[in-house]
Amino acid sequence: MGISTARPERGIAVVTVDFPPVNALPVVGWHALADAVRAAGAEPAVNCVVLAAAGRGFNAGVDLKELQRPAGHAALVAVNRACAEAFSAVYDCPVPVVAAVHGHCLGGGIGLAGTADALVASDDAVFGLPELDRGALGAATHLARLVPQHLMRTLFFTSRTLTARELHGHGAIWRVVPRPELAGAALALAREIAAKDGVLLRLAKAALNGIDPVDVRRSYRYEQGFTFEATLAGAGDRHRDAFVSRHRGKEPS
Template identity: 75%
Template sequence: MGVSTTSPEEGIAVVTVDVPPVNALPVQGWYDLAAAVRGAGSDPGVRCVVLTATGRGFNAGADIKEMQRTEGYTALVGTNRGCYEAFAAVYDCEVPVVAAVQGFCVGGGIGLVGNADSIVASDDATFGLPELDRGALGAATHLARLVPQHLMRTLYYTSRTVTAYELHRHGSVWRVVPRERLHAAAMELAREIAAKDGLLIRLAKASINGIDPVDVRRSYRFEQGFTFEANLSGVSDRYREAFVSSRSSKPSQLSEPSEPPDPSKGGSR
């Protein structure tokens, strides 16, 4: 369990998150993920990184229970810094990062996939930011990389989710496949990228980051300031405590959206 890195094929590194029950990462988990992605990208033999996860969902964000059982703001500050490091590690990875997303991808998961270079998703994948319902703010920077501006705002204000099919229509998800085909589809794309020259692919990544209209690191850090303000006001703690209390009888459901939408019907939640 935790974060691991494997090299299944020449030129490809696979970074896997395995933090049961729902891949809600504690403070150290975010730092471990950042170190793994940076390490994989700095390996001169790697030309593409696949970011994946085990279990029912890709990522359920931060471990809210850890925040609530920790005195003071230590866990909150640690989570904010850890998320910042993990999101930046994906964005700054020296080679392209392909995110392979299954099930729920919420909160911090949006920060990861929003900073990835390409996304392959299973047909049961859903994406969203329940931050306002958890007494938090942040990652609008990354959601804005997945959907148009007005849709981002609506999703943010309502805490609704969208399906992989909807993101595919917006062009942010490369392919949507059955869950059993997810790994193969991600590896297929990674293999095509990894076939390029190692120096050229690194130059391509650096040049594309250099022309980004938004500095995702600075933009996200700006958002985090409002998270601290919400916490100092006391409102965040009330929402987190209510969330933890509502889930105490169902720990396996922590941070997971209640009912994945029917992909055939479309529409956001």
């Protein structure tokens, strides 16, 4: 359980998230993920990082139960900062990051997928932002990097999901493969990337980030301000409490 890093081949580091049952990360998990991605990207011998997950799905966002325990707003501030740090670590990784997505990719999972440089997904993967149903806002910044603007808004307002095949149709996913082939497909893409000149890869990553039309760090932090406002208005806690109550004693979907 936790975050682990492996180096299966020359030039490739695989960072794996494992927080059962559904990879809904606590604050410490988001920070650990950020640290692992930064460390892998800082290795001179690493030319590509693969971000993967163990268990039922890629990522189910934040651990909402952690938000409900303390009084006051310290927990929400901590979660906001931790998610922003993890997403920035993936986006700012000096080498390309390939996300290998299976099962659910929800909430914070969209933040990770949307800041990665390339996506490979299994055919059971589903992507979505159920934020409005859970008393939050955020990661529309990252969903907008995966789908066209009006579809992003429709998905956000409805909390609907897209399958990997549907997302592939919008050009966001490189390949969709059967679940048993996911690790191999992600490594194949990482291998092709890692074979390039490491100096040029790092320059290319910096250049591509530099020409992004939206500053993803500032945009996401702007969204988070509205999550905090929703909590102050009472709507945030109301929906988070309802979600946690519905799923108490059973695994969340």
